[in-house]
Amino acid sequence: MNGRILIALALLALAGALVFAARPHDITADERVDQITAQLRCPVCQGLSVKDSTSETARQMRDLVAQRVREGRTDAEIDAEFRAAYGDWIFLAPPVASWSGLVWLVPIAVIAAGLVLVTGRLRGTGAPPAAEPTSPDVAALRERVAREEAAEG
Amino acid sequence: MILARVVRIAVVVGLLGLVVTLALAFRRDPHDIRTGTVNKPAPAFTLQRLDGSGQVSLADLSGKVVVVNFFASWCLPCTQENPALVRVYERYRSSDVVMLGVNYQESHENGLAYVKRMGIAWTTVADDDGRVALSYGVFGPPETFFIGSDGVIAGRHIGPIDEETLVTAIEKLRGQASSR
Amino acid sequence: MSAADLGAAALRAALFLSLWGTGAAIYAAWRRDVRALHSARIAAGISFGLVVIAALSMMFALATHDFTVLYVAENNARETPLFYSIISLWAALEGSILLWTAILAGATAFIAFRGTLTIPRLATTALAVMFAMLTFFLLLVTTPAADPFARLAVAPENGNGPNALLQNHPLMALHPPLLYLGYVLTSVPFAYAIASLILGEGGDRWLVATRRFALISWGLLGVGIVAGAWWSYAVLGWGGYWAWDPVENAAIMPWLTSTAYLHSVMVEEKRSLLRTWNLALVVATFALTILGTFLTRSGVVNSVHSFSLSAIGPILLGYLVAILVLSVGLLLWRSARLRDAGPIGAPLSREAIFLFQNVLFMAATLTVLLGTLYPLVAEAISGAQLSIGGPYFDRVEVPVALALLFLMGIGPQLPWHGASRATLERQFTAPIVAAAVGALAALVTGTTALPAVLTYALGAFVIATVLQEFARGVRARRTLHGEDGVAAFSNLFRRNGRRYGGYVVHLGIVLIALAVATSQARTVDAERTLAPGDSLQVDGYTVRLEALRPVSEPQRDSIVADLAVTGNGADTQLRPALVQYPNSTAAVGSPGIGAGLRDDVYTILAAYDQRTFSWATIRTRVIPGVSWLWLGGAVVGIGAIIAALPAPRRRVVRMPVAEVAVSAK
Numbered sequence: 001m002n003g004r005i006l007i008a009l010a011l012l013a014l015a016g017a018l019v020f021a022a023r024p025h026d027i028t029a030d031e032r033v034d035q036i037t038a039q040l041r042c043p044v045c046q047g048l049s050v051k052d053s054t055s056e057t058a059r060q061m062r063d064l065v066a067q068r069v070r071e072g073r074t075d076a077e078i079d080a081e082f083r084a085a086y087g088d089w090i091f092l093a094p095p096v097a098s099w100s101g102l103v104w105l106v107p108i109a110v111i112a113a114g115l116v117l118v119t120g121r122l123r124g125t126g127a128p129p130a131a132e133p134t135s136p137d138v139a140a141l142r143e144r145v146a147r148e149e150a151a152e153g
Numbered sequence: 154m155i156l157a158r159v160v161r162i163a164v165v166v167g168l169l170g171l172v173v174t175l176a177l178a179f180r181r182d183p184h185d186i187r188t189g190t191v192n193k194p195a196p197a198f199t200l201q202r203l204d205g206s207g208q209v210s211l212a213d214l215s216g217k218v219v220v221v222n223f224f225a226s227w228c229l230p231c232t233q234e235n236p237a238l239v240r241v242y243e244r245y246r247s248s249d250v251v252m253l254g255v256n257y258q259e260s261h262e263n264g265l266a267y268v269k270r271m272g273i274a275w276t277t278v279a280d281d282d283g284r285v286a287l288s289y290g291v292f293g294p295p296e297t298f299f300i301g302s303d304g305v306i307a308g309r310h311i312g313p314i315d316e317e318t319l320v321t322a323i324e325k326l327r328g329q330a331s332s333r
Numbered sequence: 334m335s336a337a338d339l340g341a342a343a344l345r346a347a348l349f350l351s352l353w354g355t356g357a358a359i360y361a362a363w364r365r366d367v368r369a370l371h372s373a374r375i376a377a378g379i380s381f382g383l384v385v386i387a388a389l390s391m392m393f394a395l396a397t398h399d400f401t402v403l404y405v406a407e408n409n410a411r412e413t414p415l416f417y418s419i420i421s422l423w424a425a426l427e428g429s430i431l432l433w434t435a436i437l438a439g440a441t442a443f444i445a446f447r448g449t450l451t452i453p454r455l456a457t458t459a460l461a462v463m464f465a466m467l468t469f470f471l472l473l474v475t476t477p478a479a480d481p482f483a484r485l486a487v488a489p490e491n492g493n494g495p496n497a498l499l500q501n502h503p504l505m506a507l508h509p510p511l512l513y514l515g516y517v518l519t520s521v522p523f524a525y526a527i528a529s530l531i532l533g534e535g536g537d538r539w540l541v542a543t544r545r546f547a548l549i550s551w552g553l554l555g556v557g558i559v560a561g562a563w564w565s566y567a568v569l570g571w572g573g574y575w576a577w578d579p580v581e582n583a584a585i586m587p588w589l590t591s592t593a594y595l596h597s598v599m600v601e602e603k604r605s606l607l608r609t610w611n612l613a614l615v616v617a618t619f620a621l622t623i624l625g626t627f628l629t630r631s632g633v634v635n636s637v638h639s640f641s642l643s644a645i646g647p648i649l650l651g652y653l654v655a656i657l658v659l660s661v662g663l664l665l666w667r668s669a670r671l672r673d674a675g676p677i678g679a680p681l682s683r684e685a686i687f688l689f690q691n692v693l694f695m696a697a698t699l700t701v702l703l704g705t706l707y708p709l710v711a712e713a714i715s716g717a718q719l720s721i722g723g724p725y726f727d728r729v730e731v732p733v734a735l736a737l738l739f740l741m742g743i744g745p746q747l748p749w750h751g752a753s754r755a756t757l758e759r760q761f762t763a764p765i766v767a768a769a770v771g772a773l774a775a776l777v778t779g780t781t782a783l784p785a786v787l788t789y790a791l792g793a794f795v796i797a798t799v800l801q802e803f804a805r806g807v808r809a810r811r812t813l814h815g816e817d818g819v820a821a822f823s824n825l826f827r828r829n830g831r832r833y834g835g836y837v838v839h840l841g842i843v844l845i846a847l848a849v850a851t852s853q854a855r856t857v858d859a860e861r862t863l864a865p866g867d868s869l870q871v872d873g874y875t876v877r878l879e880a881l882r883p884v885s886e887p888q889r890d891s892i893v894a895d896l897a898v899t900g901n902g903a904d905t906q907l908r909p910a911l912v913q914y915p916n917s918t919a920a921v922g923s924p925g926i927g928a929g930l931r932d933d934v935y936t937i938l939a940a941y942d943q944r945t946f947s948w949a950t951i952r953t954r955v956i957p958g959v960s961w962l963w964l965g966g967a968v969v970g971i972g973a974i975i976a977a978l979p980a981p982r983r984r985v986v987r988m989p990v991a992e993v994a995v996s997a998k
Contacts, residue, residue, distance in 0.1 A: 010769040017772035021786040043292045060283035085290035092722035107700045114692030177713045
């Protein structure tokens, strides 16, 4: 029983830590600039973001975004300004709500299809696994030796 | 078994799609980037002249055909295209066609030295913080934009431009202006 | 006769021998003819020798600056140091293909001399497949498509020199050859798989015969990818190590499918399941290496690594299509013979976890593939130009990677067929506690982003399961064999290297995951323009600009910033520079990196006063934990070596009587 209490406590601590990490918190203006520029493609680089690039163009774009953030523009307004000049090309991830947003569905579709295929071939959960010996230690040793033997073969 | 058939068909179709995509990709030039400001009203700007003798505003040039050329002294292709620009400038000197050089990402002194060295007689302005280049969707110099008398960007050329391309684009815009 | 003439002649002779070998191997497999096999063996051995001679001739031509050779004129200059001259063998397309051909010839020779000894018919058929592929590559290097020894009528005074980025760091000597080795060795399992399909074998012999090759190529790919990440970190100057560049994607895709294969292959060995699937994974891995080569070499996608457009694009595409048609056709034709022996286990069995893991790896691979090609598809269909880069891949792949980390923790802890509640409790109590500790440790060290906290929790979970496995393994050996702790520990590796080497690999992957999470979550940036004597503060470090000076070397001119870095116990000199090579228009940034286990201080000279050297703009990034990434790569490599080493001959294990009684129940 002690083991179960330990597990419960650990899971509780884990959940607490994750909730703490996921809590909504205010972001600073600098963080907002970082977030926006991380999504923008540096026009003179090879697929780098404006945030990461050290090029002069990227620096000018960062300055522009910082100024717009100071002016109190929304993210959508800032995005629209860059889209007007460079088109959707300027965004490193295609907008979700567009025709090209289909690309977001791929991973979900693949995982869903894969899970359907796999679960279809699994043995039913109802069937109990082979009964195990009572002493966990002996069982562990036996299982291990058997495994090692088999693996060497 | 139906599932297995579906999977097989999906795999074959997917692979076909992959191959067709790759084959089509040969027709594409990865350096040709078309999206941007073409067919939209030219973004307004007011910039300092490179020689410091005041400002130039795009609004002041409305009703004229404007050729905006982004250049820099550190840009090798710019020096290659410069003779063509000079000849075209001379050709339209006394017409209603305006050429405007926008100096890109460098100091005024370097830009001005280049303008003198290359015999650039048309108006040149400095885009200090790069805002104008960004609003036009410039990737890097040289880039040339053609703005019609209606204030709309009619065309854009990335990379060094030649005389023929310049004249064709300008004449097309002049024709539109006179027919209106 | 110059070295280049020798190399060109050697390649032509090798092409002839390879054609001969293909025919001889096919005849030997068909008629079970020993003399034909013998002839094919000799052809394989000699053509390997000839291709090596050709590669060495190219190195010699580069080292001696023989500019009559087009490749040397384009990729070498008189000023290029000897070291970079020699490694310019893989600085451009033709040389890379030559190196590729040499490795392929080596693998062919290995199968000819060693593989055919144990399972002659299967190996001889595989040898024919290898010869056919070798012939293709020899055709490439002996025709204008990728002729490394093409000559110039008039030799230029001096050559163009290697690409600036490729002569800036010694890691260039390591990263491409490792990747190429990994790429090419995937062709061995592929050849055996195809041979097995051609012969209509329903069994797993091909798989057992190529297990070690699959593992070695996987390890080389993995270490090569990490070395590439390290190279881009040390050279490209933005402080990152992975940009989802098309070529990085091309390298990671076969690694992903290969990882999936190494796991699902165990299901086939243990349970005789997934036969078609494993064949498909081997084919996919190999096809993805060719696709990767196509993407990098054809110029259809923009990339740091793209070489100039050449005729090789359509040829490689044709090769890829031929491979796909052959292997998919064979798979469909033979699938009836590849029936699995019964159903798969319960959802909480090891084989089920392997399957879920395979699903995730497939999703990861297909996402990378589609993300890389989607801009091409979108443009072909709608004409719209769009980009798919880091933000897309991060958002999609990070959850998949976290789920895989989770499965990495539970998979090895579950028995085959299914687990009881008691087993679950026994296996997972300690790891769950470790996960909680890991999450709290992340918060305490200030790593508070949710993905990073999850990575810490899952990383601790996996580490705990691995330690638990080692502890129990040692205990089992001590009880059963009476070994002391040290002997028991080393015998785990010697007697069951595959299993325990695998755990070492898992530890390396956890290290890499922790490094990525930490560096992504806590990198601090600062950029300031400094006059000599000024300093900037960032994250407890003080970076002082001491001097800005030009440095002239024969092959390049640099502007170097001398920086003194102090604080957090550090006291080092860093020298970021802007390097101008004569053959490149823009100066190349060369970062100054102060590496440490806690964090790296990554400095970049972003701009400077060109006339009086009176100021410099210094960008400084403090990147925590990034060294663990290279360390993790090394651990993965060590684990792969342990797993690939052959086990000593096994003695019969005697079980104590009591245990035997229990097992007999």
